[in-house]
Amino acid sequence: MPQAAYPINIFGVPMDLGQNRRGVDMGPSAIRYAGLQQRLQSLGYQVQDSGNIPVPIIEQVRHLSQDDHMHNAGAIASVCQRTYEAVRKAQSDGQRAVVLGGDHSVALGSVAASLDAADRVGVLWIDAHGDFNTPDITPSGNVHGMVVTSLMGMCPPPLLIGERRLQADQIVMIATRDLDPAEKIAIRQAGVKVMSMSEIDENGMAEVLRASLRALGNVETIHVSFDMDSLDPSVAPGVGTPVSGGLTVREGHLIMEMLADDGRVRTLDLVEVNPILDERNRTAQVAVELAASLFGQRII
Numbered sequence: 001m002p003q004a005a006y007p008i009n010i011f012g013v014p015m016d017l018g019q020n021r022r023g024v025d026m027g028p029s030a031i032r033y034a035g036l037q038q039r040l041q042s043l044g045y046q047v048q049d050s051g052n053i054p055v056p057i058i059e060q061v062r063h064l065s066q067d068d069h070m071h072n073a074g075a076i077a078s079v080c081q082r083t084y085e086a087v088r089k090a091q092s093d094g095q096r097a098v099v100l101g102g103d104h105s106v107a108l109g110s111v112a113a114s115l116d117a118a119d120r121v122g123v124l125w126i127d128a129h130g131d132f133n134t135p136d137i138t139p140s141g142n143v144h145g146m147v148v149t150s151l152m153g154m155c156p157p158p159l160l161i162g163e164r165r166l167q168a169d170q171i172v173m174i175a176t177r178d179l180d181p182a183e184k185i186a187i188r189q190a191g192v193k194v195m196s197m198s199e200i201d202e203n204g205m206a207e208v209l210r211a212s213l214r215a216l217g218n219v220e221t222i223h224v225s226f227d228m229d230s231l232d233p234s235v236a237p238g239v240g241t242p243v244s245g246g247l248t249v250r251e252g253h254l255i256m257e258m259l260a261d262d263g264r265v266r267t268l269d270l271v272e273v274n275p276i277l278d279e280r281n282r283t284a285q286v287a288v289e290l291a292a293s294l295f296g297q298r299i300i
């Protein structure tokens, strides 16, 4: 196996403050236990695991002043600031970063790092959900549902990390199938491209991904933020907010294989694995397989 051109750096962010189910903080352990580092090494990469970004537990932050419209925002923002700095450093050292959540709020830090790392950056938000609420319209107050809006500068501090804001033409959502009513309106108004599950059913995954990559035709690098609830719960049951009618395992792999061929992906988030809700670590195993496909594993 030839030595791959760039090293990979893994960061765990055991964050569970962005939603209200316990267990997603164990996601990084579950994905490591499923053999992420060894799998990527077997593809010829030099792989470093930088350990976890420290995250306070809910019992430590619950007593802090709380905003009902964005729970634990201050604590989430400090973790995401540290995540931002760690991922930025890896990117400027020429490494590919793999960020293990934790709930999807970790992407406030990782995507912000990608946006500041290059001039023209695209984001693929692969998720059953839009994560496009704001403190004004959120039904739950959970920050993991406000990540894209925060990245676009539509949420208030402290949810704004990094220098640059994501523009609507820099992001494509894929596998979307569960949007809150006000969130739907906000996405349409912002003009974000949504490749929903119905689109995938109608046109097939390959065509949907080709169209998504065409929409990101002029970006230099791509950040993939992969929420494991994009997959169907029958194949990825270990997630906090499962929604039926999701991606098959093969559709997930096809996305990753096509992205490997595209060659522009620099940073990957694998988020929302909740081992407490999982069956024998299946969801973390699927996450590892998908990462391997993204980094070039081929059937033959």
Ligand code: MG
Pocket: 104, 127, 129, 131, 144, 227
């Ligand atoms: Mg999400």
Ligand code: MG
Pocket: 127, 128, 129, 227, 229, 230, 241, 272
């Ligand atoms: Mg989701």
